[in-house]
Structures are given as C-alpha cells and as structure tokens.
Amino acid sequence: MAVNRVTSQDVADRAGVSRTTVSLVLNNVPGIQISDTTRQRVLQAAEELNYVPDAAAQALASRQSQVIGLVLIRTPDQIASDIFLTQTLDGLIKSVHKAGMRLLIDIIDPEHQEETYLHLMRAKRIDGIILSGPRSNDESLNALLDVDFPTVLLGQLPGSQFYSVDVDNRAAAHNAATHLLNLGHRRIACITNAPLSYTAANDRLSGYRQALETAGVPFDPPLVRFAEFDPESGYEQMNNLLESGSDFSAAFVASDLVAYGAIAATREHGLRIPEDMALVGLDDLPFSRFISPPLTTIRLPAIELARIATDLLFRLLQGEQPEQKQIILGTELVVRDSCGAKLHGYAPHQ
Amino acid sequence: MAVNRVTSQDVADRAGVSRTTVSLVLNNVPGIQISDTTRQRVLQAAEELNYVPDAAAQALASRQSQVIGLVLIRTPDQIASDIFLTQTLDGLIKSVHKAGMRLLIDIIDPEHQEETYLHLMRAKRIDGIILSGPRSNDESLNALLDVDFPTVLLGQLPGSQFYSVDVDNRAAAHNAATHLLNLGHRRIACITNAPLSYTAANDRLSGYRQALETAGVPFDPPLVRFAEFDPESGYEQMNNLLESGSDFSAAFVASDLVAYGAIAATREHGLRIPEDMALVGLDDLPFSRFISPPLTTIRLPAIELARIATDLLFRLLQGEQPEQKQIILGTELVVRDSCGAKLHGYAPHQ
C-alpha cells in the first residue's frame, strides 16, 4: 500500500462533489454556504481516505508556509552546551504547535554566511522569523526591515525598529552585584558571559558598574574578565584573576555556565565558597541549585521569553502592529549558598 | 522596494532565454548541453536579480522538500534541561547544512498525538526523519516502515527493521559499574536515568547487573532506584536511597544530569564524595568536569551520533540501502574525582 497519493481530488470524487467544495469545507472558509449534509460527506470522505493536504501545494497556492524560523546566531562551540536554548525551544514549540504551525531551526555562524536567514525568507520557506543573538554589525538585518518581514528578536538591538523580547540584563546584573555589596563586599570581581560585542554582555557589565557606583565603590578595571559562554572560559578567567594577585572577596559571574567553571577554578586554588570567595551567577539554569555549593543567581524567565516572542510573532503574522516594540522582562534574585548570605543570616530563604 | 517577487521568468527575460533554460542551468542538470555563454548569462542574471527559487514551488514540482525532520519524543519536562539535545542539534545542523537542506524540529509528547510525525510525512513537509527517543509501544512507527519512509532512529528499537544509531548503553553501564567494582566496592546502588520503558534505561540497568554478576556480586533490587531524566528526580531518588537504611558505598547513576541531583542529596546527608560515597555518572555532559567533585563518567559521542545519523539518512534519501541497519557506537570511561580512583592511586589520569 506504499505510494498512496491521496489528493483533494480523490476526496472530491469519493464525496461526489467538486474539488473546490472539498477545499472550502476543509478550510472552513467563512462566509461560504455549504449544506450540512455535503459538508459531512466531505469530512467523512477525507477521514476515510486519511487525506492530508500537500504542504508544498498549500504553500504555493496560499503563499503561506505555516512555518516559522528560529535562527540562532552562534558560534559552533557555543551551541553544544547552550541549555538556554533547550528552554527556548521548549517554550517556542509549545506556542508554535498551538498555532498549528511548524518550526524550522537554523544555526548560523556569525563569521560566515550571515545571510542564510534571508534565503529562508526569500525562498518563502518561512512566514516569520525569531532571531536569537542578533549582532549589531549584521547588515543583513536591514533587509528584513526593508521588506517588513515579520521578525522578532530574542535579545536586543538598541535603536533598531525591530520587535524584540529580552530580559533586563542591566537590572539583573545590578541586582546581583548589589546583593554582594549588601553582604559587605567591596572588592568584587566580574567575569562577563561573553565578549562585549554582545549587547547582553555589555549590559550586564554596565549593570555591575552601576551598582558599584551607586554604592560608592570605585570601579576597578583589572577586576573584570571576559569569558565566552562556556565553563572552560570561566575556568580560565577565574584562574587568570586569582593568579593576577588582585585582591577581591567576591565575584559576579554574568552566566551560570561560566560560573561553573569559575567555581572549579576557585576550588582548585584552595579557596572555600562562600567563606573565602562569594559568587553570584546569572541565568538560573536548571542545575544551578544542584551544583556545589548551590549557586546564588538571577533567574531569567527563559521559557516565558520564548512564549512571548512567539506570540508576538503570531500577532505580526496576523497583520497586527503592536505599538510596543520592545518587551523587557524582569528577573529575580535567587539566594542559595554560593554568596554566603545564609552564613550572615541574610535572606535565609530557599 | 518591498514586494519584489523575482521568479525564474524574470531571470529568463533578463538573460534572453526561456524559463526552462534557467531551470536547467541553475539546477546544473547533468547530461544537458548548454553553451557556456548562455550559461554565464543566466547565472549573471540570477545573480543580479538576487533570484531565490520559491521553496514551495520547487517542492511541489520536484516532490522533494529539502527538509528533514528531527522529531523528539519527550515529555515537556524533559526538554528544558536536555543538554544532550543541544549536542545533537549541533551535529545535526552541520550535516544538514552540508547537504544544503533544512531542519524542521518537532517535539511530541509520548502521551498525546503520537502521530504528528506521520502528518509531516503525509504532508510531504519532510523528505526524511530522524526520530529521537522512539518508544516500542508507538504503533505509528509501523506506518513509516510500511511506506518505506527514509527514517533513522536515534536510539534503539530491538527487533525492528529501522535504521538506527545508538551508543552501546549496556557496555557503557557495564564499564561504569566495573570501574566501581575494581575500586573494591561491593555494595553499589544504581539510579537509572529513566523509567525502564525506555530501552536505554533498561539497557543501562542490565549492563550494571551484568557487571555485578561477572564480579560475583549479588544483585540487590532494593539498591535500584528509578529517576526521570532531571536532577530533581536524582535528588529525590538518592535521598530515598540514603534514608532507606540500605548499606552501600557507591552508586552508579545512569545519567550525569540525574547524578547532579544525587550529588546534592548525598552532600546534604553529610557524606563526602568520594570518601564516603563513590559516584559514577554516564553521559559526560560538558559541565561534568566542572562540578564538584568533578564527575567520573562515561563519555557518549553525542555529536558524532547525530552526524552519523544524518549521514545515514542522506544515504537513504539517495536511494542507497546500507546493509548495516543498526550502528552502535562505543563509549569511554572518563575518570575524575567522584569515584575515588585517584585516592587509591588508580588510573591517575585526567
């Protein structure tokens, strides 16, 4: 029973109607009158034949692919340990399913072929796009704006006309650093989550600086190091920091993943966490509460972020034009053991 | 310059040839003679107009969507912390890109709507499918076999006719348990990675049993607990185990992620790792070497797995019929600190 091409014509034949009628019934075209009996006959015929419309033909005729694209702009190394991605995917797929659409995923290396997503658009393979990790120096982005292609950024592009959804990175970092300041620390190092060309990294660093400033603590550039997404880089940068001879009693690490590496490095230097070195991360990855010591961090609403982005995109697809272009979600401090707050009897929660 | 539908007709007009010629040139149809000058003319026209073929029209005409589907059969809870997924994705997308194709991703809940992937197939939205986490009680799978749809399983389905790529779970677990046995442990608990309805979980448990048997150590059912993919469940099961009063000095945890939770629970019971409790995981996730203590585990070639699966699928798509239907990849013990080997001066490596 292999090659069993069931077309709408087959359904029409079986129901004794025209192909047009089949299309009208199955698509539930509004404002069209079809008698209930034939309607039922068509539905039953389709059911019996196990009819599934050809996606390509539908797309060609209707000019809608019913697919949205998730484009991740990452270097290959980042992707393998990007748990944030799985959370995004989780939220995304649920929303996409709810809308009866599909998700095409693509990962592109920022160094090469920056325009693959333009291809997806031009080939009309996707109806809309969710772009994660947009870079400000990516000129292909303008092409999206030019043709008014439904686009939602996951992340920010300051000053651009794109719709975007992001967390308040600055506030999150500010929160983390302030927490350490409140615990009495004055020499607080900072390890970024990524190079500063990433706006998120930049914002987090600036939130950290701002917190110091507010507290009247001088910003000391040698206490800042730049990691690159993964634990390895965190491990290196913390080693680097500890061996630099700088004096500091705490560190804000702008990514949980990077913090894992930093913790390992700190341990290897014979320092106890939090007694000798207080640490605060940022992300609240699913395992951050299980590592040792449980990591104090800032929780990002990852899944919600994806949900909101998708829902926003769907509104764009339906022709709406939401006036709020940039949506910024709040974050939340999660106090665990790595910051030492519990030792001081401060915020003895969770 | 918004709606700029560039069709092959436009290219043909500009190059002064027929649409057919354009198609022949652009698709590099073999065995067809086109003079070099017109060929260049067509290519240049296409370039100048920035022509990108309509994917839907191509798919309709050629009966190939140039898209392969990655279908993950998971419960929603699993997905958010599934780092293995990101590694899979990494390997997958690279291979897919190399073949000039795209990847459609879908996550389906094993409880509901098991047949969404059949929809993808019937709608001809995808040319082939990579199915991760196949369940033996999924009857929809037969439909794939019936129509001979290009399919590769990521995981195993014993006794089925599917092409599949998997790691040798039994051997991996055997290896892990044997390592603990060699270190002198005789009372070794086991926390599975998942319920036994998952063949991988079943295989791992049986590898563990087999290792005990080989060593002449009796299998003690009360020492076995069943986790469910995430650290939370590992935390619970280890607590459960420790509070059961059972006597054991080591545990094989059949998933690194689950092991993270188990470590936390062990710590909270005031036990030192590895001195009071030796632990070995399985997966070698990217951060397992950074947690504390660095986790001794079994490395699975995740990215390679995905690569091989994709390459196998491409061979199927090209009509080949590789005779080896089941590919099993080997694993490797990675000795770190959690097992205590280094304390004993055993395998003082890495």
Add this chain to the structure above:
DNA sequence: CTATATTACTAACACGCGTTACTAACGCGT
C-alpha cells in the same frame, strides 16, 4: 547533396491546492 546525428534550446504539461467569478436551482413576492 541528402540523410542522420548532435547541439542548444523551448513549448507545454504537471505538481496539488486556494480562490474568484460564475451558474444553476430554488423560493418568494407581485
């Protein structure tokens, strides 16, 4: 110089569906 093969292309159909414009039948009031 004619018959045939080769080269370089094109006309026309097919893919399966959405959709517009149109028709046939019917009811209803006058």
Add this chain to the structure above:
DNA sequence: ACGCGTTAGTAACGCGTGTTAGTAATATAG
C-alpha cells in the same frame, strides 16, 4: 409568468517550478 435574491455548488485560473518531448540549426557521415 416574471424578476430577484439567496443558496449550493462548480469551472477555471494562478501560484512558481521541474521536466519531457520536441524543434530548429548546425555538424557529420555516406
């Protein structure tokens, strides 16, 4: 009987491409 609105349905075109069968021009063979 006629006109008119409404209901129920259909014929036919278009979406943009791949591909087969065919043609005109040129080269080759006899």
